[in-house]
Amino acid sequence: MNKNVSVSPAQRTLQQAWNAYNAGRYADAHKLALTAKRSGGSMPDACYMESLAVAALGRNAEAKQLTETSLKRYPGHPGLLGLLGSLEISLENYATGAALVEKSLKLQPNASHLWGMLGTAYYLSGDYYGARLAGEKAVALTPNDPIAVGNYASSLRESGSSVEAIPVFRRACALDPLHRINRSNMLFALLYDEQIGADELRREATDWAETLRRTPIAAGAPLQPSSGERIRIGILSNDLRRHACAYFLIPLIANIDRTHFEVHLFSLSGVNDQVTMKIRMYAEGFHDVSKMSEADVVKAVRAQNCDVMVDLGGYTGASPLQYMVHRLAPKQLTWLGYPSTTGMKEIEYRITDWTGDPAGYDGNYNEQLLRAPVFAAYHPIVTSPLQIYERKYRVQQTPALQNGYITFGSCNHIAKLGPKTMRLWSAVLKRCPDARLLVEAAGCERESVRDMLRERMEQYGIDTSRVEMIPRDSSMQYLTYNRIDIVLDTAPVTGGTTTCDGIWMGVPIVTFSGNTFHQRVSAPFMQAAGLGELICETEEQYVDMACALASDAEQLNAIRMSQRQRAEQSDMFDAPRFTAWFEDQVIEMCKEYKPLTQPRESRREGVFFGGQWYPVEDLVMSVAAHMHLREYVPLQNVLENLTSTWYRHWMVAFGLAEIKYNNFQQEEAIELLVEAIGMRPYSLPLYRKLALWLDEQGLDKSALAQLLDDQFGLSLEMLESSPPPTAFEILGIELQTTGSDANTSAEEVAA
Known part of the structure; x- marks a missing residue:
């Protein structure tokens, strides 16, 4: 005999809230949860639904505050514990979040979404073994969830079981053939199998490119080349942050000649770290498109009217290729981020070199190969x-x-x-x-x-x-x-x-x-x-x-x-040489719709920084002037900018030596001056400067005397008979002034 079960109005409202939430109507779920709270008295589940709906609406800070308040009232609620843990993980507080999720899972061990979230926390904090175990749990509970299966495959790859991860990625892709991240991750995982060659890599990439191409999207206005004389270069990436790409990207964009080009960066990542701030300084425009839908990204990037778009990620992470398949610029190329073909006919070019892709390798790619002296110029990145x-x-x-x-x-x-x-x-x-x-x-x-x-x-x-x-x-x-x-x-x-x-x-x-x-x-x-x-x-x-x-x-x-x-x-x-080569390629590929109106003059080396192009000769003059006026803070700033062009140069070592010597770090200063001499061994003014400093510090000069005799057949006494050199003399700059006018000229140059 059935018994009638009494359901309170608050419980019915809460069930309606769950129905709305599961249907993706998060605003309705939020309103219904508030109604249930008002009419139901002590209802921890209504508090949980309220926080859950607010989080689903993208208001994570508010959701976290609500959840923390509710947990004080209902400290053992498994849903609230799991939600707060998930929110902490989304805020990159992985250890705190993982501890909360683990506590929640003890109360609800079959919550597959929390096993997946725990795996994410472990994965992002570098605990790939823990991510692997959590991923196994999630897949065991929801074997047909493509996200759970894909996350498990990623943890296998990152823990070194890269070959074993490939069939798991294939399974995830079969469960959802249009899942972007799983398919990109699978293509990347294929690189780790030594049995898979270039032909299979190209087939797999081409198949995915065709699938992406069939995805309908409202792309907005037709493509238009940029206005004005300069060619506009766009770079789309998920890695405009502390990432391996930065070691090669900064030397390129800092050196691009702004008399003929401009650079716009489009970031698919919301991360804004110290390296991001540095990268931004070398571009005319930085556009954060990380929170946009796919269609809106395409519209926003197209609206900037770039003449060339560079893919900097390939099939990794939030792949730029899912947007570039809809064509973001008249010409598109791939560089650096992914070591194989994109398989896309919309990507016309790929930057490489003759060692990485020797003669006969062209058939490995859908793209036309552009072979540089080396496919990228490297600069080490430290704090400064x-x-x-x-x-x-x-x-x-x-x-x-x-x-x-x-x-x-x-x-x-x-x-x-x-x-x-x-x-x-x-x-x-x-x-x-x-x-x-x-x-x-x-x-x-x-x-x-x-x-x-x-x-x-x-x-x-x-x-x-x-x-x-x-x-x-x-x-x-x-x-x-x-x-x-x-x-x-x-x-x-x-x-x-x-x-x-x-x-x-x-x-x-x-x-x-x-x-x-x-x-x-x-x-x-x-x-x-x-x-x-x-x-x-x-x-x-x-x-x-x-x-x-x-x-x-x-x-x-x-x-x-x-x-x-x-x-x-x-x-x-050699960043300037690689950049000059890159500029020539861009000019050639754009000549049909963006021809140079006049013959290009000899390329002037320089650095773009903070919205302005500084020719190298102006920077050198500025270095000399700041040294002459003992302005060491602005001198250091100029030397940092020069390092983007001249990765390691005698003039920078000499400038740093001057800074350290005048900051009472004489021993390090003398070491740097010796290093500068090693890079410019025939500059007598540098030797004269060294002799002066050794005298001032009461240090032995016999090694210097021997070096002068070996290098020039010159005695130390002869060298020291000349007056101490000025910064302008050491840098080979002649000022057309005399007497007191020299300081005025130096001040004008520094300004």
Whole structure:
């Protein structure tokens, strides 16, 4: 016999609120939740629905405050605990959020969405093993949820099980064939399978590009070229922040000649960190489109009338390609962010070079290949550009000379530590029984992650008692290389930025070069830096090369102490040359609809910063004037801007030496002046300045005397008979003034 169940009006209203919420009518759900609260007295579920609806409306700060207030009244409510945890995670408070979600899951262990949220918190905080376990739980509870399956696949990839992640990504894509992030992540995961070649990568990318193309979208007004004489370059990216792309993007956009071009940046990420602020200074326009719908992004970007649009992400993260398939500019190209083809006919060009994509590789791509001297120019990024001159970033002797054993090392992401990498490392360590291995990676601060890596290494015969694992620490990004004698590159996906970091710090790198670009990313930089013989084409050659380097610590040290200088003088660091090449390509591709009205004059080098273009010769004059007037704060600002063009230059070292000498850091100042002389060895005024400082500090000048005799056949006495040089004389600038007018002229120049 059925009993009639009495349902209060407040409960009926709350059920209506849930129905509205599940239908996506969040404003209605919010109103109904408030009604239920007013009529129902003590109803924790009504408070939960109110907070949930407010969060769904995008008012996270308000939702968090409401949830915290409700939890004080109902401290054990599982929904409120889970919601507050989710909100904390969305605010990037991962540890706080994860603890709350874990507490909620103890009360409702079958809440699959919370397992997914917990996995996200672990993933974003670098605990890939924890993310993997949480992802397994979420998928077990909701096996047909494409988001849960896709997140689990991502955690597999990021924890180093990249090959195992591919079928899971395929399953997620089958559940929702139009899910953007899952499909992009799958295309990226394919790069980690050494059995998948260029043909399959191109087929997969082309298939997804065709799917994206069929997605209807109201694109707005027809494309129009920019008005005025200058060509407008647009760059669309999810990575205009502290990200590997910044090491290559800043040197390009800072050097683009603003007499003929302008730069507009479009950010798909809401992150606005210190690097974002720096990047913004080098562009005429910065447009945050991260909160817009797909159609609105297309309209907003098109409205800027860019002549060329650059994809800086490819199939990674919030892919720019899902917008560029609808064509955002008359000409579109891909660069830097993704080491394979986009598969899109709407992307006409791809920037590469002859080492990364040798002759015969054109068939790997839908795009036309534009081959630069090196596909990107690299500048190291530290807190301030001028810190690259600090003592701690100088190349040190190879540690084996002190340790008595070789330390191989890797500073790459765990995702790259897959089967091929393990095979190579295992073979090297077996051949070098006294050597050690240092692995630096995000997540290694957790014992669970270290245990996972140890287990994987042991499966490949690596003695983990010889392996040290350390967490990634941004303050140690370059300094960790001081502990490494030889970098063992990863495969099939090689290092990129980490390869450049290692080269800059003087550490030789042994790399495996395969038959697709993603297997050759290290090679162009190594070739430019004079390390071509360390680029290996077989696994046997890789092992032989690593062991040969390890057999002679003195020779290893000789390579190390000369490597940075060779690299700095190469195309790898030559941002002005790469930028000039890039400008020529842009002019050529735009000539049909944006022809130059007059022949282009010789390119003037300079830096764009804070909305203004500064020719290099003006900056040099400004340096001299600020030195002459002892204006060291503005001098430092000018030197920072110059570093964007002249990554490492004798004049910047000299300017820094002046600043430090006058700030009572004489020892460091003299070291910097010696460094400037090393970069400009035939400048007698620099030697005269050094002699003056050595005198003032009461230091021995015999080494200087010997150097003068060897270099010029000149005695120290003869050098010191000349008057101390002015900053203008050292910089080779002649002022057409005499007497008291010199200061007036210097003040005018500084202004």
